[in-house]
Amino acid sequence: MVKQLYPRVEINLEYLKENAEQMVKRCADKGIEIAGVIKGTTGLPECARAFAEGGCTMIASSRLEQLEDARNAGIELPFLLLRVPMPSEVPEVIRLTDISLNSELSVLKALNEEAGRQNRKHEVILMADLGDLREGYWDKNEMTDVAEQVETGMEHLELAGVGTNLGCYGSILATKEKLDELVDVAERIEARIGRKLRYISGGATSSLMRVLDGDIPERINMLRCGEGILLARDLELFYGYDMSFMHQDVYTLKAEIIEVKEKPTHPVGQISVDAFGHTPDYVDRGIRKRALLGIGKVDYGSIEDIFPREKGVQVIGASSDHTILDVEECGRDLKPGDIVDFDINYASLVYVTNCRNVQIVYV
Numbered sequence: 001m002v003k004q005l006y007p008r009v010e011i012n013l014e015y016l017k018e019n020a021e022q023m024v025k026r027c028a029d030k031g032i033e034i035a036g037v038i039k040g041t042t043g044l045p046e047c048a049r050a051f052a053e054g055g056c057t058m059i060a061s062s063r064l065e066q067l068e069d070a071r072n073a074g075i076e077l078p079f080l081l082l083r084v085p086m087p088s089e090v091p092e093v094i095r096l097t098d099i100s101l102n103s104e105l106s107v108l109k110a111l112n113e114e115a116g117r118q119n120r121k122h123e124v125i126l127m128a129d130l131g132d133l134r135e136g137y138w139d140k141n142e143m144t145d146v147a148e149q150v151e152t153g154m155e156h157l158e159l160a161g162v163g164t165n166l167g168c169y170g171s172i173l174a175t176k177e178k179l180d181e182l183v184d185v186a187e188r189i190e191a192r193i194g195r196k197l198r199y200i201s202g203g204a205t206s207s208l209m210r211v212l213d214g215d216i217p218e219r220i221n222m223l224r225c226g227e228g229i230l231l232a233r234d235l236e237l238f239y240g241y242d243m244s245f246m247h248q249d250v251y252t253l254k255a256e257i258i259e260v261k262e263k264p265t266h267p268v269g270q271i272s273v274d275a276f277g278h279t280p281d282y283v284d285r286g287i288r289k290r291a292l293l294g295i296g297k298v299d300y301g302s303i304e305d306i307f308p309r310e311k312g313v314q315v316i317g318a319s320s321d322h323t324i325l326d327v328e329e330c331g332r333d334l335k336p337g338d339i340v341d342f343d344i345n346y347a348s349l350v351y352v353t354n355c356r357n358v359q360i361v362y363v
């Protein structure tokens with residue numbers, strides 16, 4: 001097998017663990033546990049382990065194979081499936097997970113039957129759609145009826161609670177009012193079934209704002225958190241929160257220079273379309289020094305999602321397997337074989353950890 005050193009992403013597992021500890025502590029102070037969401041790093045078991053060591057009480061993903069990897073790696077926390085199950089994956093949901101988010105009666109019935117067949121108990125959280133318009137019950141009467149059916153008629157399922165998701169499709173903010181609505185739904189269900197629910201799962205990283213502001217409704221007792229631990233960038237970038245208590249440099253993407261030359265900045269000849277059928281704007285800045293990297297869009301997605309750490313280094317374009325840097329103002333005398341470091345965000349993190357061309361190195 002071909003042995004390649006670059007491109008690579010270096011992952012600092014100690015930083016990741018400390019990030020988990022920081023968030024777990026802040027949430028624990030409010031009586032909230034964190035399900036650590038591992039899909040941002042494509043479910044790398046080492047990252048799942050850092051979540052577990054940092055105090056997360058469950059390991060969560062939208063994808064079964066990632067939970068299976070974590071299980072095979074010996075992580076012993078309960079596994080939570082985040083994406084409401086595909087009917088075709090019901091047997092694997094029962095086999096591989098302890099708890100799942102749900103929004104369809106037919107799927108709940110199938111889970112119940114399958115749990116009986118496999119002689120396992122499976123827990124379910126019913127999802128309420130509060131306006132973000134992805135998964136969940138819009139009609140809360142229907143949701144309450146379904147909750148009652150699970151409680152009284154599905155002996156192999158346990159109704160563990162209710163949850164919601166915000167800020168994924170509809171860009172809806174996790175305000176105190178929205179989370180109060182979720183608590184209302186939970187209390188309607190509790191009144192119907194005559195007991196308290198174990199979990200009221202108030203959303204993802206975007207709900208951490210309510211924890212940091214101290215106005216999260218008291219009965220919210222679980223959040224499902226990925227980005228806020230893995231990267232801790234979004235709450236600062238989009239909402240201005242001070243995240244300096246977190247490591248924002250858990251990952252370093254490293255790529256190798258394969259060419260350095262002075263070239264014109266404006267293409268020369270008749271302009272048509274680039275490798276992806278688009279025609280970007282090319283600004284003529286005269287002749288400048290450029291470096292070409294052995295990494296491309298196939299590896300990280302979009303050039304907007306990688307950020308050179310070094311001053312005077314700017315990404316000006318890319319194709320599938322090449323990235324072009326302007327290095328005219330870089331202090332370092334760059335040459336082929338030199339390595340350039342990048343910060344990454346959630347969008348590029350999912351690509352680089354999912355790409356077999358990118359080596360994953362733990363530091």
Ligand SMILES: *Cc1c(COP(=O)(O)O)cnc(C)c1O
Pocket residue numbers: 037039040062082083101165203204205206224225226227228
């Ligand atoms: C991805 C996902 C999360 C975690 O989202 P982050 O923004 O990374 O915290 C939580 N809940 C559900 C249902 C998800 O799909």
